[in-house]
Amino acid sequence: MSALSSAVSFEMTKARTVRSTVWSLIFCFLVSVAIALLFGWVLRGAYDDMSPEGKAGFDPVASGYNGLRLGMIALVVFGVVLVGSEFSTGTIRSSLAAVPDRGRFYAAKIITGTTIALAVSVITTFATFFAAQTAIGSARNASITDQGALQATMGAIIYMTLLCTFSMGVAAVLRSPALSLGILVPLFFMVSEILNNLPGVQKVAQFLPDAAGQIMMRGDPPESTVLNGWTGVGLLTLWTAAALFAGYAGLRRWDG
Amino acid sequence: MIEVHHLTKRYGAAVAVDELSFQVRPGQVTGFLGPNGAGKSTTMRVIMGLCRPTSGYGLIDGRPYPELERPLRQVGAFLEAKAVHPGRSVYHHLAGLAKSNRIPESRVNETLALVGLQTVARKRAAGLSLGMAQRLGLAAALLGNPPVLLLDEPVNGLDPEGILWIRGLIRRLADEGRTILVSSHLMSEMALTASHLIVIGRGRLLADTTIDDFIARNSRSFVRIRTPEQERVRDVLTAAGVEARRGPDGAIEVVGASLEQVGELIGRHHVTVHEVSMRSASLEEAFMQLTADSVEYRDDAGPAFPAGRMG
Numbered sequence A: 001m002s003a004l005s006s007a008v009s010f011e012m013t014k015a016r017t018v019r020s021t022v023w024s025l026i027f028c029f030l031v032s033v034a035i036a037l038l039f040g041w042v043l044r045g046a047y048d049d050m051s052p053e054g055k056a057g058f059d060p061v062a063s064g065y066n067g068l069r070l071g072m073i074a075l076v077v078f079g080v081v082l083v084g085s086e087f088s089t090g091t092i093r094s095s096l097a098a099v100p101d102r103g104r105f106y107a108a109k110i111i112t113g114t115t116i117a118l119a120v121s122v123i124t125t126f127a128t129f130f131a132a133q134t135a136i137g138s139a140r141n142a143s144i145t146d147q148g149a150l151q152a153t154m155g156a157i158i159y160m161t162l163l164c165t166f167s168m169g170v171a172a173v174l175r176s177p178a179l180s181l182g183i184l185v186p187l188f189f190m191v192s193e194i195l196n197n198l199p200g201v202q203k204v205a206q207f208l209p210d211a212a213g214q215i216m217m218r219g220d221p222p223e224s225t226v227l228n229g230w231t232g233v234g235l236l237t238l239w240t241a242a243a244l245f246a247g248y249a250g251l252r253r254w255d256g
Numbered sequence B: 001m002i003e004v005h006h007l008t009k010r011y012g013a014a015v016a017v018d019e020l021s022f023q024v025r026p027g028q029v030t031g032f033l034g035p036n037g038a039g040k041s042t043t044m045r046v047i048m049g050l051c052r053p054t055s056g057y058g059l060i061d062g063r064p065y066p067e068l069e070r071p072l073r074q075v076g077a078f079l080e081a082k083a084v085h086p087g088r089s090v091y092h093h094l095a096g097l098a099k100s101n102r103i104p105e106s107r108v109n110e111t112l113a114l115v116g117l118q119t120v121a122r123k124r125a126a127g128l129s130l131g132m133a134q135r136l137g138l139a140a141a142l143l144g145n146p147p148v149l150l151l152d153e154p155v156n157g158l159d160p161e162g163i164l165w166i167r168g169l170i171r172r173l174a175d176e177g178r179t180i181l182v183s184s185h186l187m188s189e190m191a192l193t194a195s196h197l198i199v200i201g202r203g204r205l206l207a208d209t210t211i212d213d214f215i216a217r218n219s220r221s222f223v224r225i226r227t228p229e230q231e232r233v234r235d236v237l238t239a240a241g242v243e244a245r246r247g248p249d250g251a252i253e254v255v256g257a258s259l260e261q262v263g264e265l266i267g268r269h270h271v272t273v274h275e276v277s278m279r280s281a282s283l284e285e286a287f288m289q290l291t292a293d294s295v296e297y298r299d300d301a302g303p304a305f306p307a308g309r310m311g
Ligand SMILES: Nc1ncnc2c1ncn2[C@@H]1O[C@H](COP(=O)(O)OP(=O)(O)OP(=O)(O)O)[C@@H](O)[C@H]1O
Pocket: B011, B014, B015, B016, B017, B034, B035, B036, B037, B038, B039, B040, B041, B042, B043, B080, B185, B296
């Protein structure tokens, strides 16, 4: 256990002494909060022009979390860079010289990345919530104590964290930050979005990792999906476990 | 002690290391010599557990490297390939490594001072010159003050001052009783630092001996005679059953007789000579001769080295 803890503090040192990882985290926070403010401010002005159905369906919590989607890209970048740069820069050789047990090295890496992602997600999500609700204005905003608000917030935190961890596993398989981002970013933020809006494909597309996780972020799950918040979390957890396992298998085979 | 047992490493059909076995004993510098592509780096990476052998294994003090507890305190490795994040500072690179093996952080500055990098401690690795990057690699190897060192071509890319510095450092480390395996493709470099030699070519063991023995065995030495009385000297030698040949510059070269024997023969027959001296092929030539058959990339257009560069 003490061997694992020194491996973790090694990974912590590496994570905070490179600009790209630190900046991706700062960016995650700034972009989420900025978009929440902007979105909330726009909504405040646009509310009166909405149709009656629009007003009825207006969910200030979900609207406030729109900005998280962009912040999440930054968190995915963080996870990918944390793992992928080991391979792309050759740092993995000095890392494995120091921690030659590959299982221990990998566990330390994933624990470190996930812990940081969780901490940043907590801070970002709460900040985003309060920023968005302030911007929407006291007339129609939500309070954190409202029915479902805290649950959606927890869902958003879990979702962001698991998506980052999933990305670390993928980066360990692909070993190239550029390739990993080239696949993950379009998958999460375009392909999945498109597929989930095509009526025929939607039944299947909701099982993609990010779509499954996203259900957690809504106050009440949409009618159209088979999954609900909890099965969504479960499915994203399974995806994450599969990616981590594949990453571990890849690392064991790494030959350098 | 470092041991390698029947190590074989294949990359597809290509054999990088072929049934290689040797031991590296403590308290001396062992030179690991071989031409480009001989398999030196591959062997070292296998010993470190970075690369998986096809068969065979390497051990450090009787254990595989991945099983070592806090390996940086037991083995320091300087590898050929890049192993530093270009965006991380020199100090933080070492500080992270120190954390991983519970090495006190005070060792970071000590080690930086040892390799002369104190002034660039805060600089990012990407901004280092080639020589500084080499020193950072050495600092990482020395950080845990390990009794065993694996150094893969540490003089590569260094200027003459850097080379002198590193020779001194390696000798000092060996004098402290450490086990040092240092690879090179330059025999002359090894002659200056190593006391034992392991020579490989195409992944196979070609020699495993002391440096003195290697020199004695492999340098084809001869006695060189310069004389105004060529004919008489030849006759005298032939009569005594000693083989003589004409050297490239017209001097007589005698193989298979000692300097003393030749001197006595000449003295007994009162021949005039201008020079009688012992000559040997250079170490580099001896090395090239040994590995000639195993050089991977050879210019087939001509001999591997020009003849007549003896002495
Ligand atoms: N990752 C790899 N994939 C394929 N072939 C490789 C790999 N690494 C090494 N080789 C091959 O294995 C052989 C041995 O290479 P190695 O780098 O160990 O030689 P070396 O003795 O260190 O040479 P040099 O003096 O040039 O550093 C070479 O033929 C090389 O092409």
